[in-house]
Amino acid sequence: MPDPYVLVLAGGRGERFWPWSRPDRPKQFLPLARDGRSLLAATLGRAAKIAAPERILLMTGADLIERTADESPRGARVFGESVGRNTAPAIAAAALWVERESPGAAMAVLSSDHAIDDEASFAADFELALAAADRHRALVTFGIPPAGPDTRFGYIKRGEQVAGRLFRVAAFTEKPHLERARGFVESGDYLWNCGMFAWRSDAFLHALETTRPVLAAALHPLRGVAAADFQGTLNRLLPGCEAIAVDYAVLEKAENVMTVEASFDWDDVGSWSAWARRQPRDERGNVVHGQGVVVDCDGCVVVGEGGTAAALGLKDTVVVHTAGATLACPLERSEDVRQVAAAARTEERS
Amino acid sequence: MPDPYVLVLAGGRGERFWPWSRPDRPKQFLPLARDGRSLLAATLGRAAKIAAPERILLMTGADLIERTADESPRGARVFGESVGRNTAPAIAAAALWVERESPGAAMAVLSSDHAIDDEASFAADFELALAAADRHRALVTFGIPPAGPDTRFGYIKRGEQVAGRLFRVAAFTEKPHLERARGFVESGDYLWNCGMFAWRSDAFLHALETTRPVLAAALHPLRGVAAADFQGTLNRLLPGCEAIAVDYAVLEKAENVMTVEASFDWDDVGSWSAWARRQPRDERGNVVHGQGVVVDCDGCVVVGEGGTAAALGLKDTVVVHTAGATLACPLERSEDVRQVAAAARTEERS
Numbered sequence: 001m002p003d004p005y006v007l008v009l010a011g012g013r014g015e016r017f018w019p020w021s022r023p024d025r026p027k028q029f030l031p032l033a034r035d036g037r038s039l040l041a042a043t044l045g046r047a048a049k050i051a052a053p054e055r056i057l058l059m060t061g062a063d064l065i066e067r068t069a070d071e072s073p074r075g076a077r078v079f080g081e082s083v084g085r086n087t088a089p090a091i092a093a094a095a096l097w098v099e100r101e102s103p104g105a106a107m108a109v110l111s112s113d114h115a116i117d118d119e120a121s122f123a124a125d126f127e128l129a130l131a132a133a134d135r136h137r138a139l140v141t142f143g144i145p146p147a148g149p150d151t152r153f154g155y156i157k158r159g160e161q162v163a164g165r166l167f168r169v170a171a172f173t174e175k176p177h178l179e180r181a182r183g184f185v186e187s188g189d190y191l192w193n194c195g196m197f198a199w200r201s202d203a204f205l206h207a208l209e210t211t212r213p214v215l216a217a218a219l220h221p222l223r224g225v226a227a228a229d230f231q232g233t234l235n236r237l238l239p240g241c242e243a244i245a246v247d248y249a250v251l252e253k254a255e256n257v258m259t260v261e262a263s264f265d266w267d268d269v270g271s272w273s274a275w276a277r278r279q280p281r282d283e284r285g286n287v288v289h290g291q292g293v294v295v296d297c298d299g300c301v302v303v304g305e306g307g308t309a310a311a312l313g314l315k316d317t318v319v320v321h322t323a324g325a326t327l328a329c330p331l332e333r334s335e336d337v338r339q340v341a342a343a344a345r346t347e348e349r350s
Numbered sequence: 351m352p353d354p355y356v357l358v359l360a361g362g363r364g365e366r367f368w369p370w371s372r373p374d375r376p377k378q379f380l381p382l383a384r385d386g387r388s389l390l391a392a393t394l395g396r397a398a399k400i401a402a403p404e405r406i407l408l409m410t411g412a413d414l415i416e417r418t419a420d421e422s423p424r425g426a427r428v429f430g431e432s433v434g435r436n437t438a439p440a441i442a443a444a445a446l447w448v449e450r451e452s453p454g455a456a457m458a459v460l461s462s463d464h465a466i467d468d469e470a471s472f473a474a475d476f477e478l479a480l481a482a483a484d485r486h487r488a489l490v491t492f493g494i495p496p497a498g499p500d501t502r503f504g505y506i507k508r509g510e511q512v513a514g515r516l517f518r519v520a521a522f523t524e525k526p527h528l529e530r531a532r533g534f535v536e537s538g539d540y541l542w543n544c545g546m547f548a549w550r551s552d553a554f555l556h557a558l559e560t561t562r563p564v565l566a567a568a569l570h571p572l573r574g575v576a577a578a579d580f581q582g583t584l585n586r587l588l589p590g591c592e593a594i595a596v597d598y599a600v601l602e603k604a605e606n607v608m609t610v611e612a613s614f615d616w617d618d619v620g621s622w623s624a625w626a627r628r629q630p631r632d633e634r635g636n637v638v639h640g641q642g643v644v645v646d647c648d649g650c651v652v653v654g655e656g657g658t659a660a661a662l663g664l665k666d667t668v669v670v671h672t673a674g675a676t677l678a679c680p681l682e683r684s685e686d687v688r689q690v691a692a693a694a695r696t697e698e699r700s
Contacts, residue, residue, distance in 0.1 A: 019658070293693045295686075304676070308369070308697060310690045312679035314667075319678040326654070326671035328678040329662035336645075340660045343643045347658060 001134045002105040003055060005201075006047040007094040010040055010060040010068050010112035011081055016271045016334065018341035019325035020303060028113040029067060032269050034278055039113045039269065040071050046116060048073065049123040050108050050130075057097060058112075059090040062235075082235040087195075088215060088249035089241040092208055093234055096222040098201035100230075106130045107204075109197040109246075114268050115278065121264040125165075129198035129260045132166050136258065139207060139251060140198040141169065143191025143259040144266045149181035152270060152335075154193040154247065156259050157184075165261040172252045191259060193247065194266055207254040215242050215249065272318045272334040276301045291321070301331060351484045352455040353405060355551075356397040357444040360390060360410040360418050360462035361431055366621045366684065368691035369675035370653060378463040379417060382619050384628055389463045389619065390421050396466060398423065399473040400458050400480075407447060408462075409440040412585075432585040437545075438565060438599035439591040442558055443584055446572040448551035450580075456480045457554075459547040459596075464618050465628065471614040475515075479548035479610045482516050486608065489557060489601060490548040491519065493541025493609040494616045499531035502620060502685075504543040504597065506609050515611040522602045541609060543597065544616055557604040565592050565599065622668045622684040626651045641671075651681060 014027020021027045033042040047056050053075035060068040062080035069078045077097070081090060091109055098105050108126050116122050129140040143156045152175060159170030172193065176184060184190035209216040218241045225233050242249075251257055269275050279287040284298045291304030292311075299316040302309050309321035318334055320327045325344060327337065364377020371377045383392040397406050403425035410418045412430035419428045427447070431440060441459055448455050458476050466472050479490040493506045502525060509520030522543065526534065534540035559566040568591045575583050592599075601607055619625050629637040634648045641654030642661075649666040652659050659671035668684055670677045675694060677687065 019660070291697060293690065293697050295690050295693055296683075307673065308675040308694045310369070310675065310677050310694050312677070312686060312690045313683035314678060314680065317664075317678065319676060321671065321676035323657065323673055325658040325660065326669060326676040326678075327660050327662070328664060328667065328669040328676075330664065333646075333663035336662060340643065340645050340662045343645050344658045344660050347641060347643050 001131075002102045004051055004130050005055045005057060005094075005098050005102070005105055005107040006051040007091065007107055007109045008040070008043055008047055008056065008058045008112050009087060009090060009109065009195075010058050010064070011084060011090060012111075012113050014113055015338045015341045017275075018337055018344070019322045019327055020305065020320055022322075022324075024063065025067070026064070026113075027269075029071070032113075032275055033115055034117055038071060039115060040068070042115065043110055043112045044072060044076075046119055046122050047108075047110060049119060050126050055102075055105075057094050059094060060112075079231060079234065082238050085238055085241045085243040087246040088208070088212065088244045089219065089238060091197075091246050092205065092215065092219050093222060093238075095201040095204045095208075096219060097230060099205065100224065100227070104200055104202045106133045106198060106200050109199075111195050111268075114194065114196075114266060116264050116266055118264045121262075125260055125262055125264055126198060128164070128166065132162070132258060132260070133198045133200055133203070136162070136256065137200060137203045138256045138258040139204060139254055140166075141251060141257065141259045142194050142196040142198075142262050143167075144194050144262050146185050146190065146192050149178060149185045150192065151175055151178055151181050152268075155181070155184050155190040156193050158189050158191065158259065158261070162258060165263065167259050167261065169251075169257040169259050172247060191261060192266075194262070194268070195247075197246070197251075198260075203256075204250070207250050211253040212242070212244070212249045215244070218242075270335075272301055272320075272337065273331045274334075276318075276331065292319075299331070351481075352452045354401055354480050355405040355407060355444075355448050355452070355455055355457040356401040357441065357457055357459045358390070358393055358397055358406065358408045358462050359437060359440060359459065359545075360408050360414070361434060361440060362461075362463050364463060365688045365691045367625075368687055368694070369672045369677055370655065370670055372672075372674075374413065375417070376414070376463075377619075379421070382463075382625055383465055384467055388421060389465060390418070392465065393460055393462045394422060394426075396469055396472050397458075397460060399469060400476050405452075405455075407444050409444060410462075429581060429584065432588050435588055435591045435593040437596040438558070438562065438594045439569065439588060441547075441596050442555065442565065442569050443572060443588075445551040445554045445558075446569060447580060449555065450574065450577070454550055454552045456483045456548060456550050461545050461618075464544065464546075464616060466614050466616055468614045471612075475610055475612055475614060476548060478514070478516065482512070482608060482610070483548045483550055483553070486512070486606065487550060487553045488606045488608040489554060489604055490516075491601065491607065491609045492544050492546040492548075492612050493517075494544045494612050496535050496540065496542050499528060499535045500542065501525055501528055501531050502618075505531070505534050505540040506543050508539050508541060508609065508611070512608060515613065517609050517611065519601075519607040519609050522597060541611060542616075544612070544618070545597075547596070547601075548610075553606075554600070557600050561603040562592070562594070562599045565594070568592075620685075622651055622670075622687065623681045624684075626668075626681065642669075649681070
């Protein structure tokens with residue numbers, strides 16, 4: 001089995017962390033990891049346990065190439081997406097790069113903006129998944145044992161056990177309503193789909209040709225293109241590609257899909273409240289970060305960057321100051337911050 | 351009777367509007383007047399109804415001379431206080447300037463950071479007060495009919511009626527407790543002491559010599575000093591002056607103190623909630639100023655300056671963004687904002 005590759009998907013915009021996140025510094029660049037590193041830096045730390053730097057690939061927005069490269073190890077390949085087309089085209093392009101360099105090598109696909117603390121379990125699980133991907137030519141997903149009936153995630157229904165924590169996938173389900181999610185969790189047969197994968201590049205591309213032939217054909221010119229022309233060709237082809245997530249484009253329809261029941265912790269750090277749950281608190285339960293000041297507050301999240309964020313007499317409220325903008329909202333509304341980010345953009349334009 | 355003078359006291363720091371107010375731009379410079387002008391500009395507009403520009407004097411912090419002069423009419427005199435010594439020394443110095451230029455002229459003393467909308471009644475009341483000050487050589491205060499048992503103000507007890515709305519003062523009382531304030535309001539005999547006055551400069555200086563001879567002596571070198579040397583002499587003398595309010599230093603002890611029951615509206619705009627009461631609101635009761643954005647909020651005050659202030663899902667909360675700092679607090683806590691300003695200064699120093 002050739003040495004594996006890692007693809008880090010780093011094209012997200014993470015607007016739920018507005019105004020800390022900005023178009024030119026989305027969520028993966030924020031110091032949201034428990035140790036104060038950026039989520040991207042922590043992800044690259046985990047990637048280094050799977051692959052050598054020259055086999056670490058990153059896909060990000062064209063405008064973020066430089067910032068992404070700054071955080072990446074020397075030798076890693078950072079590709080830019082001239083237009084956002086969701087995960088399927090990005091992964092397919094990376095698989096074609098792997099095919100150029102090392103036909104049939106296995107590749108792990110990681111999200112750049114999730115938090116995982118147990119690096120040893122992570123590395124062991126990916127070793128297991130990459131070996132299974134090679135041996136069975138399977139498309140291997142990672143399933144997280146659900147901590148609760150979360151409605152923000154898709155679920156994977158476990159099927160036949162292949163070996164140990166490796167199962168066939170019986171079904172993928174989209175984000176369920178709460179009642180359905182409760183049933184999933186109670187059944188014990190469902191796992192969260194965390195958007196991380198392992199497969200041989202040739203097996204993935206073969207599946208794509210079967211499930212999404214138009215998309216596969218659109219990217220075909222990348223096959224065998226010179227390394228120096230790869231990015232330019234990608235720039236040219238991406239606008240003609242369908243924007244679609246890899247789950248819908250490939251996994252839900254492909255044969256031979258497996259899942260590894262993950263043994264590592266996982267958090268998508270999807271909101272201010274999710275981040276705060278992982279942070280140390282003061283004696284009144286406040287999370288204070290950067291130039292934050294709290295006076296007579298309980299359970300607040302106060303973040304000051306480039307200036308002071310001061311909260312007085314508040315309870316369970318997020319207060320974030322950046323030089324350009326401020327957010328204040330109840331913690332329980334932190335899932336809705338994207339609405340504010342959109343309203344603020346409209347305001348700025350007017 | 352010589353033409354009257356106006357002294358505008360513009361040395362306040364107004365920390366209850368932090369972070370909108372800053373040491374280099376205190377409350378009187380904020381656009382808090384109903385028409386969007388600064389309180390100082392609105393005050394100078396009223397001053398112009400009493401005196402010609404060259405008889406308008408301003409006392410401010412030495413560091414604020416330039417900013418104050420920028421808002422003042424050409425010809426007005428802006429004096430700087432090298433150190434803050436409260437109102438008695440500032441008023442005494444201005445009275446000595448008046449004595450130099452026009453011995454025995456009457457002078458009105460105005461606060462720079464209060465809001466008054468009815469300029470015609472204001473001018474008529476001051477005309478009445480200045481005439482009474484001249485005729486009776488009285489120290490005339492302005493008493494505001496109380497809108498409620500406010501504990502933030504001192505109260506003036508009306509005594510014998512001199513004429514119309516002009517009364518002798520029976521007593522000054524310091525800021526009362528709530529129960530006492532209720533009694534004051536119910537009695538109908540008490541008025542709010544709003545810190546505005548009218549008197550002949552010679553009558554005031556004579557009273558000061560009687561009630562506070564040490565302070566009067568400390569400023570004595572300003573008598574007869576050349577105009578060009580006035581500011582320099584003041585700089586030299588102020589550090590040796592007692593820091594004391596004119597009410598305590600002079601009015602509470604002087605003979606022949608009167609009050610005009612004001613016919614104009616008056617608001618000290620003492621906090622974010624006081625300011626908000628005077629502002630237009632959206633259909634959900636929010637006051638949105640500058641680059642403010644509200645999503646699903648009720649009764650909030652959202653101010654964005656040099657960036658966006660965004661509030662989501664909040665009720666009766668103040669959210670203020672400036673480039674350097676953010677404040678978030680319940681409206682009902684807006685009297686306590688000075689605590690936060692102090693904590694933020696400590697944070698900035700550390």
